[in-house]
Amino acid sequence: MTSLPDAKLFIDGELRGAEGGKTFDVIGPWTGETVGRAADASAADVEAAIVAARRAFDQTDWSTNIEKRVALVKKLRALFEANKDRLSDLARIEAGAAWGAVGRAHVDMALEGWDDYLAVFPQVRWEKDHGSRIGYGFETVRKAVYEPIGVVAAITPWNVPLYVNVGKVVAALLAGCTLILKPAPDTPGMGAIFGELALEAGFPPGVINVVFGADPALAGEMLVKDPRVDLISFTGSTGVGKRIMEQGAATLKRVFLELGGKSAKIVLDDAPNFAMDVATAMLVFHAGQGxxxxxxLLVPRSRYEEAKAILKHSYASFGENWGVFDDPKHIMGPVISKRQMERVLSYIALGQQEGATLIAGGHARPDKGGGFFIEPTCFADVTNDMRIAQEEIFGPVLVVIPFEDDEDAIRIANESAYGLSGGVCSADLDRALRVAKRIRSGSISVNGGMCIAGDVPFGGYKASGIGREWGLEGIEEFLETKLIAWRAA
Structure with missing residues (x-):
């Protein structure tokens, strides 16, 4: 397997190593072996990034020169297009993406989302007329102006790193913010490339900074606590999101949080493609790490045995069509790390202890290689109060739950701490829409409709997060509202 180039920090317009030359190994999910090295940022390195971003926002025209920043964002987009082969290597070698997943969420969907941001950007309102009002014996004219919030810290995960990095970095730049990108230590290269290509594009020093380290918390906690950072945009676990809110409270920092999910797909009894709707619920894309x-999967009790038979056949048919690094048809590879593999396996053991029935998978697969392979897994005889039905596993583990009627399906879907996504399938569109509108979730797919794309907002209810990413709303997350009023002549 190809080794990756060293991942360097990008601070104040300079690509460089960490203080003292410290590095850490990047472990490849396919092999379990070292595939590259990355600079191991110190507190001093993070401090330098904060200083640079603050100065670039406060002392340059970046926040006000819309034409300049749009031109540079477009130039950077062209450079990413020219480096698609390298992006594919990073997605596969660092994040463990299978070849068939690269052309979807990992690279192509990320770059399409970049284009979507550029397409919706002209819709951003920079001013709004609030008219005039008579009071205290005179007339006042009011106008709202929308301004970039300032310095943004973007803290991103390892599962689809380019997609999430683009979602935060491009929106913040277009809004006029300066930023510090802090990628996960598992995938530093997909963050480092932003610094490399920003330097090539000619971004002003300090507008984009990239820091990462072996300690997943050091840089993030510094950024969250520092009063010079105005907004934290975080994608990751709900537990870490809560900690960010707690630590950011001291500086009343604005936070955008895109957190976990335990989304339900509801297949109603009249679904015209019942077998297909059930079969395509198999949780195999990128080993379920989304x-x-x-x-x-919620299916009617009247068709529960039918659904289980369909899933048994589907998983058996899927067979060994996963876990081969060079097979372009494969959409599933390993999970990201040994730690994640152990976590997923612990949930599989827990599901069996809780009384659920394995109808497919359930084992690690060391025969696939030295990496972190878990076979596609499906549990039946699951009740919604089981931990495997309530907690985010973040692996290739599907649970199947029966429901009595539409009301019961809605109840089960909503009996969750999370509310990120979901799906409803029915021959009756009005019925499906009635169900979808009652599910407490940020996005719902009806009959396979694509509810996640770069030109529409994405985010969650409840423990799945705060705010929205992507689309016009994703750019507006990085703006402040200022109301200006003046006495009419």
Whole structure:
């Protein structure tokens, strides 16, 4: 397997190593072996990034020169297009993406989302007329102006790193913010490339900074606590999101949080493609490592045995069509790390202890290689109060739950701490829409409709987060509202 180039920090317009030359090994999910090295940022390195971003926002025209920043964002987009082969290597070698997943969420969907941001950007309102009002014996004219919030810290995960990095970095830049990108230590290269290509594009020093380290918390906690950072945009676990809110409270920092999910796909009894709707619920894409995946499948009790038979056949048919690095048809590879593999396996053991029935998978697969392979897994005889039905596993584990009627399906879907995504399938569109509108979730797919794309907002209810990413709303997350009023002549 190809080794990756060293991942360097990008601070104040300079690509460089960490203080003292410290590095850490990047472990490849396919092999379990070192595939590259990355600079191991110190507190001093993070401090330098904060200083640079603050100065670039406060002392340059970046926040006000819309034409300049749009031109540079477009130039950077062209450079990413020219480096698609390298992006594919990073997605596969660092994040463990299978070849068939690269052309979807990992690279192509990320770059399409970049284009979507550029397409919706002209819709951003920079001013709004609030008219005039008579009071205290005179007339006042009011106008709202929308301004970039300032310095943004973007803290991103390892599962689809380019997609999430683009979602935060491009929106913040277009809004006029300066930023510090802090990628996960598992995938530093997909963050480092932003610094490399920003330097090539000619971004002003300090507008984009990239820091990472072996300690997943050091840089993030510094950024969250520092009063010079105005906004934290975080994608990751709900537990870490809560900690960010707690630590950011001291500086009343604005936070955008895109957190976990335990989304339900509801297949109603009249679904015209019942077998296909059930079969396609198999949780195999990128080994189930997605916050918005449908990890609970809800089917009518009247067709429960039929659904289980369909799933048994589907998983058996899927067979060994996964876990080969060079197979372009494969959409599933390993999970990201040994730690994640152990976590997923512990949930599989827990599901059996809780009384659920394995109808497919359930084992690690060391025969696939030295990496972190878990076979596609499906549990039946699951009740919604089981931990495997309530907690985010973040692996290739689907649970199947029966429901009595539409009301029961809605109840089960909503009996969750999370509310990120979901799906409804029915021959009756009005019926499906009635169900979808009652599910407490940020996005819902009806009859396979694509509810996640770069030109529409994405985010969650409840423990799945705060705010929205992507689309016009994703750019507006990085703006402040200022109301200006003046006495009419």
């Amino acid at each position: 916050c918005a995946v449908h990890s609970r």
